[in-house]
Amino acid sequence: MSGPKPDILWSPHHVDRYVICDSELSLYRIESLGSTEAKAGAVPLSEETAATLLAINSDTPYMKCVAWYPKHEPECLLAVGQANGRVVLTSLGQSHNSKCKELMGKEFVPKHARQCNTLAWNPVDSNWLAAGLDKHRADFSVLIWDISSKFTPEASVPAEKIRLSSGDTDSGVVVTKPLYELGQNDACLSLCWLPRDQKLLLAGMHRNLAIFDLRNTSQKMFVNTKAIQGVTVDPYFHDRVASFFEGQVAIWDLRKFEKPVLTLSEQPKPLTKVAWCPTRTGLLATLMRDSDVVRLYDMQHTPTPIGDETEPTIIERCVQPCETIIGSFAWHPSAQNRMVVVSPNRGMTDFTVFERISLAWSSGTSLVWACGRHLYECSEECGAGAAAAAERDVATKMRERAQSRYGHDTVQVWKNHVLAGGNDPQLKSLWYTLHYILHDHHRYYIIQCFPYFFGNKQPLLYSGIKNIVKSSTSGTTESRRCWSGSERPAEVVRYLSEERGLALQLCGWIRCGPDINVEPFLKSLEQEGEWERAAAVALFNLDIRRAIQILHKGASFDKGDLNLNVVAMALSGYTDEKSSLWREMCSSLRLQLSNPYLCVMFAFLTSEPGAYDGVLYESRVAVRDRVAFACMFLSDSQLPRYIDKLTNEMKEAGNLEGILLTGLTKDGVDLMESYVDRTGDVQTASFCMLKGSSGEVLKDPRVQCWIENYRNLLDAWSFWHKRAEFDIHRSKLDPSSKPLAQVFVSCNFCGKSISYSCSSMPHQGRGFSQYGVSGSPTKSKVTSCPGCRKPLPRCALCLMNMGTPVSSCPGTGKSDEKVDLSKDKKLAQFNNWFTWCHNCRHGGHAGHMLNWFSDHSECPVSACTCRCMQLDTTGNLVPSDSS
């Protein structure tokens, strides 16, 4: 047989002492290593703590269970239950206190010998020690001993009868008469005193859990169950008890003792220990045999299970305090979530269970997390400057952009990137792309030039360059062009077709229309000071002289880069001789140029015709420029391959420049998806996809998800006006999103909807606008139900029938206000709306009501004490957006 498995007990009062018990008892003191060096003989338990062995007690053989005296004095008094059922009091490392000395070695002997399974000190009346024993046919299994009872020579048992126990009485103090005997002809496997009353004892008997009441020992409350081992009371919730059987833990509520309130998931091997954490509510630790983890069940959020059949949710997790198998563990009595575990070979580890961290983002930028008893809040520091602005949290950015009406400019679409702050190159590219796609001239041009596109199922209108290139039907013409301004003929082949022209327009290199002159584009680049880019575009259009001129201009410009002159000089030395020194030097030195456009210029000049990888795969060059270049110089077979490759690259990276290639198609949604995954910017995604409002794309669940999330975000920020604006904007671009009327005003008499019956009668003319406001008072003054002609209710304040427009404030009506009322615009105002309290059913014109409640709290109807406005929880919220 293997030796007994070690168990561990914390001292109930000395927070630095614990006892390991296996075949003997060893008292350890735990101390932090701190700055001082570890003492000799100290066993390290963790990085910070070590344990020193203080005392060993091997006086008590056949140890089966141990319990530590619960009171301060005498300290270190232990009760040991033995294999033959005897309970012995012993102590460890004790100063020779007189009271304690008297108790040392005192034995409590049951009538019939059998194993002692468990011991429990009464926490209140600490003289009482309950012992749980195995079954005997004629004896009791729960014995409660009074440790203060004096030794009395056993008068009841004649001396000659003590035959088999001879030699046991020499130790002196033997007590054979227990205070209480309970559980006849039964076995007791676990015990605990109930904190509810000092005379209540919960016992895990052979096949049931029993509560013994010492005030009336003939009564017991019991429930039949297998889960009878290791009964233990939750220190924070005195009616909650855990017990286990093999691999399963049952949690009981003593107020509803008939069955377990819940059973925890069964483990593959039997459990050896179950213990509630003494420092945190609802945390139960369990240990399985031969396991290297402690399994924790967090019942923190359990609703009190009174008469509730629903099983509460439990968070289960494992912690691994050490590398080895765990023999036993014990929670520290006061240090938060701390335990010491001991391995079967007595290796010890000091371990603190880390609290689960729960984390919550606000809809703004702050982040809150809770760990143990601490709450941490973290908010963004707003640095100044463009770099800091780009680094900021997307929530901050979106919030600012929402306030600057980002996305709402439908006329000059490109301007939205300025509204977004104007410092994000991807957004800039995106909105320019959308601008070109949606531009009226562009549409007109497409309809003119490519009427066949509209026969296709997918209109080319919102397609990107990828589809345009693929749809190429008209022939491509090759042209070998000379360098303009240079005498030498060029080897460069340039491709032209209608689709390629359209693509160049989308790239922004040429204007709409048949004109393929790039000059206006160069001019605009010069204006913006993008000299290198302008030079590169000029060069790609085979105008080397113009390129040099641009560089020269750039160098001489105020604060210009003088190096541009040097580049211009190098450029002018261009030669197309394959083996010239110029070529050789340029192709190697170009890589040292920091500006990507300068770099690709030389790459273009030094590469073989048709092999322009140096230009096409220079990722620092804007996608639109690379695509435009590809449309000019790649053949019909090369071009789609390049575009496909680039598209996939963009999609993977979630780069918004790629929208140029994908357009607002399914591909575009894919690209946007990875952009949203990367940035969380649902705002841009929503606006962008709304712009391309071609049914299919908008129906995509992802798009709907972004839009809904953006709306929720606006709600969370209390940007209700912005939300409303967004909804209006959305319903303009996507009429299908317009919500159906959900609220109708019905007549008190006939029950028909006033607005409905009105619109169903075409001869009545105008329908009501929402909430039953009449169209025009001059034409048909609707103050009565159009169905039954009965009058509508009156406003509680002006006493006019509803449907009558508001005449400013009651009592202060002015004649000039009346004039304005004739205008339809004025009528549709919110002031004229019906409003009523859902509680008292009084109401009137919204304007009057708002006015009334601004300085009253009770309903305007006399004798009605309803506090209508206070019942309306949302009515008291104030929007955060200014408009």
Place this chain on the structure above:
Amino acid sequence: MELHILEHSLKVASIAKEGIQICTHGLIKLAFLPSKTRCKFFSLTETPEDYTIIVDEEGFKELPESEHLSVAEATWLALNVVSGGGSSSSSQPIGVTKIAKSVIAPLADHNISVFMLSTYQTDFILVRERDLPMVMHTLSSEFTLLRVVNGETVAVNSLGVTNGFVKPKLVQRPIIHPLSSPSNMFCVTSLNPDTLPSVATLLMDVMFYSSGVKEPAGASDDSGHIRFFSFSLIEGYISLVMDEQMTRRFPNNVLFTSASGELWKMVRIGGQPLGFDECGIVAQISEPLATADIPAYYISTFKFDHALVPEENIQSVIGALRTNESTGQ
């Protein structure tokens, strides 16, 4: 009071003394290696006539078929009485005496044959499986009936079988069978299952090899000395009944002993094998003991029944039983 109907389906068998070596392999496995079998209920009792084995169906598979092995035809179920309320009174008589009036007498009145097995821990009342409805009917008025199913205890309702059963008139039960009282004294004890391996060889010696060597046959029989040894391993609990002399061969602190060191004397019932059908034998013995408030163990074997009573009470027991015997005749 609760009456637990345990889930073991038991077989009662007898192994002839000369055939014991055929069965030793299986018996050793059942007695000392409980983890190697799925047996939960095993009892072996040696009497001068034979070995009586009570074992559940799982354990029965370990025994070989042999001409030396005779098996009682019925399947038996074990009943166990658990006192529901805890009582602080410790002067209450124990064992069979306690349940004599509440269980054994009513069963005898209804002509239900019982087979008793007392252990250190408790008393098992074995009844035939086919008698169970009648047993439940008979005892439902006195007891809360609970049945153990897959280790869980569940309440059972008494079956509605009252029709046709006439409540028998309570009659005096005279003692029919001859009694004898051997001279040796017995010890009822137990030991911790963890320490079982350390005394396994000793126990094997006691169980299988004690005949012939230690006590020359004939000499002891004449002086009224009887060989009787019982070992049981039931649901993890070990119980031993052995001659007081034999306990001295065990090391100190292995056997559980009572604080008072009580010893028991035996009353052996039956002149010829009792069989399994006759009822009322246990009742005949236990009722007078209950009346006299004398605690007792009762162990039925294949052929005879054995009651153990405290040594100091043996004379009054014999007296009480003799009185009963004479009134019967």
